[in-house]
Amino acid sequence: MANIKIITDSTCDLSSAIVKELNIAIVPLYVVFKDVSYRDGVDITAAELYSKVNKLKELPKTSAPSPKDFHEVFKPYIDNGDDILYIGLSSRLSSTIQNAKIAANEFPEGRIKIIDSFNLSTGIGLLVLMAADFVKEGLTLKEIFARIQESLPKxxxxxxxxxxxxxxxxxxxxxxxxxxxxxxxxxxxxxxxxxxxxxxxxxxxxxxxxxxxxxxxxxxxxxxxxxxxxxxxxxxxxxxxxxxxxxxxxxxxxxxxxxxxxxxxxxxxxxxxxxxxxxxxx
Known part of the structure; x- marks a missing residue:
């Protein structure tokens, strides 16, 4: 049975310690100040963001990872024989899920399952932690996908x-x-x-x-x-x-x-x- 890799985006707001402990991969969204893009949690922190807002007197724009960004994250795990469960930011707030699906379609069918959390921040993170629990219990990708889908409205x-x-x-x-x-x-x-x-x-x-x-x-x-x-x-x-x-x-x-x-x-x-x-x- 293939290993299951859990992937989410930077809006899940889980701590780096939790992400590292559970071996979760993160796809960063972007914040943009005056046409300069920063990867959320990689190139810029929240404290630095607020400092820039105070200095520039304007908020940044935010943007989703591109299908290419997702492809680059997905590919090494697929090549390694892993299956992927991706849980991301609500499709009603961002095009993140749409772009993840575009990238997933470039790989063999059934290897990547995409879950629209219909949530944000640790509303996503809570689902990610639940999925990690299920992986430890030995559930299959199909079983985990079904259980997380059932939990979305909860x-x-x-x-x-x-x-x-x-x-x-x-x-x-x-x-x-x-x-x-x-x-x-x-x-x-x-x-x-x-x-x-x-x-x-x-x-x-x-x-x-x-x-x-x-x-x-x-x-x-x-x-x-x-x-x-x-x-x-x-x-x-x-x-x-x-x-x-x-x-x-x-x-x-x-x-x-x-x-x-x-x-x-x-x-x-x-x-x-x-x-x-x-x-x-x-």
């Missing part, structure tokens, strides 16, 4: 956005929303629904209040949450992530809470001090 992803500036500059909310949000200190909770980012519940005031609201939102699923693994993802919000972890430990006592940092593509959309909870329902 992934719940919610973020507190600390500033509307990035959503506004990126064209993701109107100037009026941005102005009113800033004046009233609104910190919206963004949820991933059907592969898209949806502006949901709005909180006002200090970030601590928003974190409590995020935990309250999570607790609505209390009896359905898979407590094996919960992920907290943040962008330059270490202390907020620790507060969120403490709150979840007290409220749910999960077996594992993993804290990860968002990469450049996710950070460029959501901005600094963004923090979120990602979990799987039963």
């Amino acid at each position: 992934v719940k992803t919610s973020f507190v956005i600390n500033t509307l500036e990035y959503l506004h500059k990126g064209g993701r909310c109107s100037a009026i929303q941005s102005f009113v949000g800033g004046m009233l200190k609104i910190k919206p909770i963004v949820q991933v629904v059907d592969g898209r980012m949806i502006l949901g519940h709005k909180t006002r005031g200090k970030i601590e209040k928003s974190l409590r609201s995020l935990i309250e939102l999570t607790m609505k699923d209390k009896d359905r949450i898979d407590l094996k693994r919960i992920i907290i993802t943040h962008s330059e919000a270490d202390e907020e992530a620790k507060l969120l972890k403490k709150g979840l430990e007290e409220a749910l006592s999960p077996k594992s809470i993993i804290i990860t940092s968002a990469g450049c593509v996710i950070s460029s959309h959501c901005g600094p001090k963004t923090v979120g909870i990602i979990y799987l329902t039963k």
